[in-house]
Amino acid sequence: MNRSRTSLEVIAPSVEEAIRKGLSELGLPREAVQIDVLDEGSHGLFGLGGRQARIRLSILAPEEVETAPSQPPAREAPEVEAPTPPATELSAEDELSLRVAIDAVSELLALMKVKAAVTAHMGEAEEARNRRPIMLEVHGNDLSILIGRHAETLNALQYISYLIIGKELGRSIPVIIDVEGYRSRRERQLRQLARRMADQAVKTGRRQVLEPMPANERRVIHLELRDHPQVKTESIGDDPRRKVTIIPQ
Amino acid sequence: MKELISYIATSLVDDPTQVRVMENRRGSAVNLILKVAKSDMGRVIGKSGRVANAMRILLRVAAAREGIRVTMDVEEPR
Numbered sequence: 191m192n193r194s195r196t197s198l199e200v201i202a203p204s205v206e207e208a209i210r211k212g213l214s215e216l217g218l219p220r221e222a223v224q225i226d227v228l229d230e231g232s233h234g235l236f237g238l239g240g241r242q243a244r245i246r247l248s249i250l251a252p253e254e255v256e257t258a259p260s261q262p263p264a265r266e267a268p269e270v271e272a273p274t275p276p277a278t279e280l281s282a283e284d285e286l287s288l289r290v291a292i293d294a295v296s297e298l299l300a301l302m303k304v305k306a307a308v309t310a311h312m313g314e315a316e317e318a319r320n321r322r323p324i325m326l327e328v329h330g331n332d333l334s335i336l337i338g339r340h341a342e343t344l345n346a347l348q349y350i351s352y353l354i355i356g357k358e359l360g361r362s363i364p365v366i367i368d369v370e371g372y373r374s375r376r377e378r379q380l381r382q383l384a385r386r387m388a389d390q391a392v393k394t395g396r397r398q399v400l401e402p403m404p405a406n407e408r409r410v411i412h413l414e415l416r417d418h419p420q421v422k423t424e425s426i427g428d429d430p431r432r433k434v435t436i437i438p439q
Numbered sequence: 440m441k442e443l444i445s446y447i448a449t450s451l452v453d454d455p456t457q458v459r460v461m462e463n464r465r466g467s468a469v470n471l472i473l474k475v476a477k478s479d480m481g482r483v484i485g486k487s488g489r490v491a492n493a494m495r496i497l498l499r500v501a502a503a504r505e506g507i508r509v510t511m512d513v514e515e516p517r
Contacts, residue, residue, distance in 0.1 A: 294450070297446060298443070298446070298447070298497065301442050301443040301446055301501065302443060302497055302500045302501045302504075303500075303501050303504040303505075304500065304504075335500055335503065336500065338496070342496060343496055343497070343499075343500060345493075346492075346493035346494075346496035346497055347493075347497060349489070349490075349493045350447055350490070350493050350494065350497060353450075353451055353490065354447065354450040354451065357450060357451055358450070
């Protein structure tokens with residue numbers, strides 16, 4: 191569990207559904223978070239005129255949770271407006287960024303006729319000088335259409351969202367969109383591939399040339415093998431055919 | 440589909456009042472024509488057409504849902 195994630199906004203067709211989605215994303219029981227209903231939403235035929243419900247889950251500090259004995263989920267009614275203040279508040283700036291991001295992506299998905307819920311949180315900057323990215327997660331059934339071949343559709347959605355969010359906020363912030371964990375699965379696969387191909391390079395003494403990959407995927411390979419004592423990595427060729435080469439030392 | 444392009448374009452340009460999207464239907468094929476203020480052309484096309492191409496990819500998702508084919512062109516204002 192990522193400890194740095196202290197607050198999460200979720201949009202879903204109903205408050206209950208938003209809470210369920212948010213808790214499952216956080217992997218936390220209901221008593222470990224404070225739930226604020228930001229917008230109860232309004233009914234309407236699904237997606238037509240109806241407004242989606244919006245809630246915020248704030249993770250309570252561990253000591254606050256332990257005082258509340260963890261009981262089996264006693265009631266189904268949402269615990270709204272818990273009296274304890276959240277352990278850490280999102281800055282007003284982050285909160286605005288997340289809201290703008292969730293709105294933009296939800297609007298795009300609705301106009302693409304894709305039924306899905308969107309959650310968001312601020313990620314960690316990779317290096318101190320970088321901006322923290324807005325991390326968005328899209329949940330729903332059968333969303334493979336949103337990923338596309340080589341994540342083409344997902345990358346297009348991410349790029350357009352990044353532009354809209356940047357324009358709206360008046361400054362650009364990195365935006366990363368994942369659909370049903372696709373990006374994290376892909377990253378794991380790439381790391382495994384990197385290690386396997388590095389072994390091969392060492393064993394055979396020959397350089398290994400990987401398939402062409404987009405920049406973000408090549409980066410995963412370079413980072414994975416950065417500290418490998420027996421190989422170095424290099425990218426060769428031009429986009430979109432640029433490939434990572436693993437060279438035995 | 441028209442609404443998707445119209446939303447993206449008005450969100451990206453400096454002058455949203457000049458955004459127009461026209462839709463021409465020929466059977467199961469739809470051609471959209473996007474017009475924006477001259478000074479906003481770059482924002483909806485992007486470097487090497489990157490923005491327009493991303494819009495086309497998203498359009499394809501919406502079109503697939505309706506079982507149609509869709510193309511999009513960006514035109515200079517007259």
